[in-house]
Amino acid sequence: MRFSHFVLRRWLYSVLVLFGLSILIFIIARMLPGNPARLALGPFALQEQVEHLQHLMGMDKPLPLQYWTYITGIFRGDFGLSFQTRRNVALDIAHYLPATVELVLIAIVWVLVLGVPLGVLAARYKDSWPDNLVRVMAFIGVAVPPFVVGLVLQLIFSYLLGILPTTGRLSLTTPAPPLRTGLLLLDSLIEGDFSALGDALKHIILPSFAIAMTGIGQIARLTRASMSDVANQDYIEASRGFGIPNRVIAFKYMLKPASIPPLTILGLTFASELSNAFLVETVFAWPGIAKYGIRAILRKDFNAVMGVVLIIGLAFVIVNLIVDILAGYVDPRIRIKHEEGE
Numbered sequence: 001m002r003f004s005h006f007v008l009r010r011w012l013y014s015v016l017v018l019f020g021l022s023i024l025i026f027i028i029a030r031m032l033p034g035n036p037a038r039l040a041l042g043p044f045a046l047q048e049q050v051e052h053l054q055h056l057m058g059m060d061k062p063l064p065l066q067y068w069t070y071i072t073g074i075f076r077g078d079f080g081l082s083f084q085t086r087r088n089v090a091l092d093i094a095h096y097l098p099a100t101v102e103l104v105l106i107a108i109v110w111v112l113v114l115g116v117p118l119g120v121l122a123a124r125y126k127d128s129w130p131d132n133l134v135r136v137m138a139f140i141g142v143a144v145p146p147f148v149v150g151l152v153l154q155l156i157f158s159y160l161l162g163i164l165p166t167t168g169r170l171s172l173t174t175p176a177p178p179l180r181t182g183l184l185l186l187d188s189l190i191e192g193d194f195s196a197l198g199d200a201l202k203h204i205i206l207p208s209f210a211i212a213m214t215g216i217g218q219i220a221r222l223t224r225a226s227m228s229d230v231a232n233q234d235y236i237e238a239s240r241g242f243g244i245p246n247r248v249i250a251f252k253y254m255l256k257p258a259s260i261p262p263l264t265i266l267g268l269t270f271a272s273e274l275s276n277a278f279l280v281e282t283v284f285a286w287p288g289i290a291k292y293g294i295r296a297i298l299r300k301d302f303n304a305v306m307g308v309v310l311i312i313g314l315a316f317v318i319v320n321l322i323v324d325i326l327a328g329y330v331d332p333r334i335r336i337k338h339e340e341g342e
């Protein structure tokens with residue numbers, strides 16, 4: 001089987017996963033207690049008004065027909081009407097999603113920039129104080145909930161030191177650049193607005209780092225374990241015998257093969273960053289899709305809930321597919337295995 005066939009098969013599996021996810025979340029959303037039409041109209045709305053809204057939303061139809069109407073609408077870009085914003089959920093997602101994507105991408109940068117070097121450092125000085133320090137830091141990062149990390153960061157850097165902002169994406173005194181992509185950092189660069197760029201960077205540091213703490217700990221621990229396994233290989237011992245410096249051995253000959261396990265869980269790390277964003281965005285008043293999803297859950301806005309879950313599921317599937325492809329190119333054994341059909 002060629003590697004391209006493997007990629008195609010993964011795409012087909014991804015479609016089935018999303019289809020199953022849509023059925024599951026559709027059923028769960030409609031099994032939750034409470035009447036969403038009543039919640040949307042308020043406690044003083046007449047029963048006739050509630051029934052009329054239920055009819056407009058198709059909630060009086062059988063569940064299979066409701067699901068068919070919903071899933072066919074998605075292919076037309078129609079995610080249904082949101083009860084809380086009174087507009088199409090697709091428009092809400094397009095409005096809120098870029099903020100979360102920007103936050104999670106910066107968190108992934110934190111994970112790669114800090115997690116991998118810390119794991120290499122721990123493996124290079126195994127069982128010494130740098131290794132013990134990294135392991136303690138990794139344990140704290142994995143054990144402490146991200147929203148608690150966010151509150152601690154706010155206390156230290158915002159209230160005590162006063163060097164970083166607490167909430168939002170921009171200061172009230174900073175004009176926002178014209179929205180082209182919805183990513184403030186990128187839009188600021190496109191417009192050459194370095195004042196907005198600097199302000200946006202200050203606002204994103206704390207929430208992105210709070211989200212990234214768990215991933216940093218996981219990647220650091222896994223990189224350390226992988227580097228320790230590779231360190232016992234014969235070609236590494238031979239490299240030391242030829243007098244190659246340990247720094248060169250660690251970063252040139254050990255890091256690439258040791259990067260396969262961390263790379264394979266990078267998709268899971270991305271998914272965990274998205275889930276961590278749900279509470280962190282609330283702590284930092286970050287106007288992203290996670291905060292929008294929480295409001296939708298509290299108000300039983302099931303069209304919005306389904307839209308958020310499907311978009312997050314789609315992101316998770318795409319990232320895992322990209323990770324599978326990258327792993328195949330980084331490790332030729334994976335590519336050769338699928339090309340030979342083993």
